[in-house]
Amino acid sequence: RIDIHNGEVSIIDFKSSNVREKKSADKRTKKSLQLALYALAYQKIFGKIPERVELHFLESGLRGVATLTEENLCQTVEKIKEASAGIRARSYQAKPGYQACRLLTCAYQQVCPYVFLGKR
Known part of the structure; x- marks a missing residue:
């Protein structure tokens, strides 16, 4: 989901997993490949990185929040290239x-x- 509040864009995903600590929620959000892919797509379409990405954990009600940088998105592109090369090589380790x-x-x-x- 994409929310815009006061001109700032948040990309939000919802998780049913049970996270009980805010620090853990923020860490999972920062490391989320899924959110990074969404942010990369947003950047490609709108020409800018969203101000934040969020994971909303339904069980606990916690929200993990992270800010992604250009470097994060470059790392995401590298992961995509690595995965696609593995698929083409039929390497499924x-x-x-x-x-x-x-x-x-x-x-x-x-x-x-x-x-x-x-x-x-």
């Missing part, structure tokens, strides 16, 4: 996040080659 494997919250553990290699 698992790159699980720390919490998904360590805390056993990933829904794909029964079929994940990363788990079978004992790297979690």
Whole structure:
């Protein structure tokens, strides 16, 4: 969702995951590839970076807020290039996040080659 308040643009996404601390909510927002992609698309269309991105966590009611920079968006472009190169090369190596494997919250553990290699 895109909100404009007093001329400032916020790109907002909603999450059902349970985040209980504001610091954690802000950190997840800053690291969100999904929000960075939305901000990149906004920049391409409107010629400017949105003033902020936000994650609204529905369970706790917390809002994570971050400001993205040109450098953040350049890093996002690099991630897109890396992913697309991997797809073209048919390289689908698992790159699980720390919490998904360590805390056993990933829904794909029964079929994940990363788990079978004992790297979690």
